[in-house]
Amino acid sequence: SLSFLSVPWIVENDANSALLGEAWLGEGQKESSFCCLTLGTGIGSGLFLNGKLWKGVRGMASEMGHLKIDFSGKTPCSCGGHGCLEAFASASALHKKTGYSGEELYQKAGQGDSLALHAFEEMGAFLGRGIGSVANLLNIDLFILAGQLSQAFHFFYPSCHRGAQESAMKGPRQHLKIVQSKLGDDAGLLGAAYAWLQKHAR
Numbered sequence: 086s087l088s089f090l091s092v093p094w095i096v097e098n099d100a101n102s103a104l105l106g107e108a109w110l111g112e113g114q115k116e117s118s119f120c121c122l123t124l125g126t127g128i129g130s131g132l133f134l135n136g137k138l139w140k141g142v143r144g145m146a147s148e149m150g151h152l153k154i155d156f157s158g159k160t161p162c163s164c165g166g167h168g169c170l171e172a173f174a175s176a177s178a179l180h181k182k183t184g185y186s187g188e189e190l191y192q193k194a195g196q197g198d199s200l201a202l203h204a205f206e207e208m209g210a211f212l213g214r215g216i217g218s219v220a221n222l223l224n225i226d227l228f229i230l231a232g233q234l235s236q237a238f239h240f241f242y243p244s245c246h247r248g249a250q251e252s253a254m255k256g257p258r259q260h261l262k263i264v265q266s267k268l269g270d271d272a273g274l275l276g277a278a279y280a281w282l283q284k285h286a287r
Contacts, residue, residue, distance in 0.1 A: 217257075
């Protein structure tokens with residue numbers, strides 16, 4: 086309990102907060118429905134559907150990082166399962182593959198390191214497949230990529246775009262947009278502020 090706090094408070098997860106930040110002041114301002122993915126140690130995601138944050142029946146909607154994209158059973162995920170998107174396209178996954186941290190990977194790719202560039206290319210392909218699948222399911226046009234790894238957008242976007250186009254059906258892929266968050270690490274902070282204002286500043 087947080088009843089000891091002397092100020093009004095609200096609890097929200099980081100991916101949903103980033104989504105709300107994008108809806109308020111970011112790339113999602115003019116959109117009624119979109120998805121925001123936070124690419125970091127893991128992969129978080131939030132859904133904005135018909136003008137509202139969608140949390141699902143028990144508040145666990147949009148665990149996009151745990152979409153199953155590989156069924157070989159060879160790649161374990163932090164959730165206890167195998168073959169999740171997060172196990173292939175997160176900073177943790179890239180560290181296992183290359184030995185580089187997310188920041189090191191970005192720097193190495195900028196220096197033309199072939200291992201880093203290949204890792205980003207593979208990451209983008211897996212991420213694109215996941216995005217295409219969600220586009221098929223929900224008919225969402227816009228996917229915003231935020232979080233630490235999103236700074237490497239220009240390295241993985243080409244393969245991400247291809248993967249999404251190959252995975253999505255003809256209808257959804259015609260309007261599919263994958264963009265980098267312009268709010269950076271501030272998206273979550275702004276979204277948390279927005280959520281607080283919505284609840285308490287009335």
